[in-house]
Every structure is written in structure tokens, then in C-alpha cells.
Amino acid sequence: MAKAPLHQSGRLGLLWLLLWSLSQNACAQPGGRSGGSLIADDPLWQAYAALFITPGGRVIDTGNGGVSHSEGQGWGLLLAVAQGDRERFDLIWRWTQENLQIRSDALSAWRYDPAQEPPVHDRNNASDGDLMIAWAMWRAWERWREPHYRDISQRVRADIASHLVREHGGYTVLLPGRDGFEHDDRLHLNLSYLVMPALREFHRVDAGGPWQALYRDAQQLLDESRTGVLQLPPDWLALAADGSVAPAPDQPPRFGFEAVRIPLFFMWGEAHHGCQALCDIQRFWEEPAPPAWVDVRNGRQAEYSLSPGGLAVRALLRQEHQLPAEARDLATQDYYSASLAMLTRLAMIERDTRRPVLLCQ
Structure with missing residues (x-):
């Protein structure tokens, strides 16, 4: 290939430097x-x-x-x-x-x-x-x-x-609150409280903290929490001292209002690789209007559909890059649904799509 003339090469070099500088400035902003x-x-x-x-x-x-x-x-x-x-x-x-x-x-x-x-x-x-x-x-x-x-x-x-951090049953876990979640040999946990992208970022700036252990063990706990025929994680989980897990006895055994955030945070935090639980959630959400919740033990389902914010999380789980139309219409949604939609949009922008994607059979 013929070389560009010297003055053209110089301009190309300046253009490359300008583009590189702009890219560095963009990456310096929060969330890349x-x-x-x-x-x-x-x-x-x-x-x-x-x-x-x-x-x-x-x-x-x-x-x-x-x-x-x-x-x-x-x-x-x-x-x-x-x-x-x-x-x-x-x-x-x-x-x-x-x-x-x-x-x-x-x-x-x-x-x-x-x-x-x-x-x-x-x-x-x-x-x-x-x-x-x-x-x-x-x-x-x-x-x-x-x-x-x-x-x-x-x-x-x-x-x-x-x-809020405990070592229990062979796991490093996050209590949902300082008081009320430790019961004899059991801890009651909520995996949707684990904001995986935050844990990953905290480990980057505070490597001596518990963040990497929380991030790592959350992935294993999520897969271990799969319950029932549909193999879905419950909103609330009980972790025993021997490491066994089950739906928390003081809460409805549902995959629903709380656990809808699990795919959001795990996909956003790049914690989805090889995660079978997310594949099971994706399979449950395959129908056009999936139910808002399902009892993980008996399969009973809500009589109403997943919210627009939940459908936004489903789009993220499917590796889509834009919110569905109903999720963009914030005026028709309540705070929780609209917040899920806005957070999902941010996750879609920030996720590194060059990383390996979630492959579900």
C-alpha cells in the first residue's frame, strides 16, 4: 500500500490524537x-x-x-x-x-x-x-x-x-439490614440487594474490602438458590450454617417484585458469565407478557403481567441495546417500574459489549 504524503500523514496523526484524547475524556466520566x-x-x-x-x-x-x-x-x-x-x-x-x-x-x-x-x-x-x-x-x-x-x-x-458483611455457611454475604436478619443458624438474605456493578467498582478502589468476596459468592449463591420446577431464585433466601439455601420462611416464596432486579445488577456488573440462574429467568420471561411473579414452590403465577420496568430488565437480559417502547413511557408507570427502566437504560449504555455474552441453551 502506498504511503500517504507527509503532510497528509501529519494531519492523520493529529486527527488520531484528537480522537484518542476525546475517547480518554469520555472514559474518564463515571460509567465509561x-x-x-x-x-x-x-x-x-x-x-x-x-x-x-x-x-x-x-x-x-x-x-x-x-x-x-x-x-x-x-x-x-x-x-x-x-x-x-x-x-x-x-x-x-x-x-x-x-x-x-x-x-x-x-x-x-x-x-x-x-x-x-x-x-x-x-x-x-x-x-x-x-x-x-x-x-x-x-x-x-x-x-x-x-x-x-x-x-x-x-x-x-x-x-x-x-x-453488614458476614461470613456464614462458607459464603461472604451482605445482610439486607443491620438488624432483624440473623435467626439462630440462618441468615435471611436478598440477592437483589447485591448491586454487582457497585461491588466491582468498590473492589477497584478499595481492594482490601470485602467487595470481591461478596461479588464472587453472590454468583454461587444465585445458582444455588434456584428452586422448584422452574429453577428460579426467590425474592428472599435463607442461608443455613451448613451452606444450604431455601426460600426464607417468613416471606412468600416468590420470584417477583424483588428478584426482578437480579438480572439487572448481574448483567450490569458483568457477573453473568456461566450463570445458569439467569438462563432460567430468561426462559421464564420468554412469553410476550410474562407474569409479574411466580411461586417458586407450587408454580402459581400472578394474574397481572410484568411491569414495563421489568420488561426493560428482560431486554437487557436478552442483550438488547434499547428500552422497549412501553418502558420509555414513564408517565404510565409508577416509581419502581420507571426506576427499573432508567437504571436499565444506564446499564445498557455502560455495559462492555465486547465481553463474552450470556449463552443459554
Whole structure:
């Protein structure tokens, strides 16, 4: 092949350097490719914020009496930093700090009900909300270089590691909350609380923490939790001291409202390789309108269909790159469904599609 003239070669070299520089800047944003794809005035983000986030920064659960959760505040923070919406990020954090960070540790109370007095009756935490808050704060530090965000993330991570991580039955596991989930020789767990992309990122910045062990053992626990003819994981799981697992006895034995997040977090966190449980979920969701839940023991199914947000998670599990149309229509959804849709969209943008895909027979 003939060489380009010297001046043309120089221009090509400058162009290559420019493209390389732009790619490096994009990758420096939180979530890698998301930095160049999501903006604060994005219509879908603006619609979500108008529907579910008050001007004061409270994320409202419209499907549950207008309460708020640490989970929702964490989701709002994560979405705001991904969009580059610092003003709304700070509003959400200020409300969270003033209303939920009222414990003696750095964890957040899990529920706020404006109809009660005081609005926080139960100061127990929810570990998925704490993981999300710590992750969002770390991403905010990486995006905006405000040391305050980094320090908050470090404090929350330290208290997660100190108060919520247990070694039990041969596994490293995450308690769903600090109180109420340890029963004699059993721990009650919720695998959808394991925000796998957050654990992976925490291991990158804090290799001495429990994050890699949690990430690794979550994959094994998920496969071990498959139950019944459909071989699906239950929303709530009991882990015995001998390492055996079963649906938690104090909860309905369903794959449903909680476990719908498992494929989202495992696909987003690149924890899906060789995971048979995800294949079983994909098979269960094959019909056009799969049921919202199924009893993993007797096969009884909900009489209503999976939400649009759940259908978004199904699209991610199928390796699709766009939300289904019904998931993009946020105005027809409640907070939980719309949040699943928004988080799934972010996961679709951020996932490294060059990695091996989930292969299900």
C-alpha cells in the first residue's frame, strides 16, 4: 500500500490524537461510555425527575403511598451523576442527609413516610440503598472532583463492611439490614440487594474490602438458590450454617417484585458469565407478557403481567441495546417500574459489549 504524503500523514496523526484524547475524556466520566451519552437536559431524565423527584430532592415512591426510601434516594443520586445533573444531585443528597442519615453510623434509615410523625419510625437501614448511595457518591467524586463526595462514599463503605458483611455457611454475604436478619443458624438474605456493578467498582478502589468476596459468592449463591420446577431464585433466601439455601420462611416464596432486579445488577456488573440462574429467568420471561411473579414452590403465577420496568430488565437480559417502547413511557408507570427502566437504560449504555455474552441453551 502506498504511503500517504507527509503532510497528509501529519494531519492523520493529529486527527488520531484528537480522537484518542476525546475517547480518554469520555472514559474518564463515571460509567465509561455513559459520560458522553447522557446529559442533564435529556428528555427522559427530565421526565423522570418531574414525575418522581420533588424540588427539594425527595424521591417519591408513587406506588407505595408517597413514601421515600434510601433505595430511591440512591437511585436518584446515581442517575443524576450519570446525567451530569449536579444541581439535582446535590438537592437529592441534601434531603437524604437531613432526613435519612439520622443514625449513629453512616448508614441511612430505610423509609420515610410524610404521613407519619415522625416520618422515620424505623431507623434500621437497607443495604441496597447504602450501596447505591456509596456508589453514587464515588462516581460524583470521579466526575466532579469534590472531596466531600469521596469522603462520604468512604464512610458509608466502611460501615457497610463493618456492620453488614458476614461470613456464614462458607459464603461472604451482605445482610439486607443491620438488624432483624440473623435467626439462630440462618441468615435471611436478598440477592437483589447485591448491586454487582457497585461491588466491582468498590473492589477497584478499595481492594482490601470485602467487595470481591461478596461479588464472587453472590454468583454461587444465585445458582444455588434456584428452586422448584422452574429453577428460579426467590425474592428472599435463607442461608443455613451448613451452606444450604431455601426460600426464607417468613416471606412468600416468590420470584417477583424483588428478584426482578437480579438480572439487572448481574448483567450490569458483568457477573453473568456461566450463570445458569439467569438462563432460567430468561426462559421464564420468554412469553410476550410474562407474569409479574411466580411461586417458586407450587408454580402459581400472578394474574397481572410484568411491569414495563421489568420488561426493560428482560431486554437487557436478552442483550438488547434499547428500552422497549412501553418502558420509555414513564408517565404510565409508577416509581419502581420507571426506576427499573432508567437504571436499565444506564446499564445498557455502560455495559462492555465486547465481553463474552450470556449463552443459554
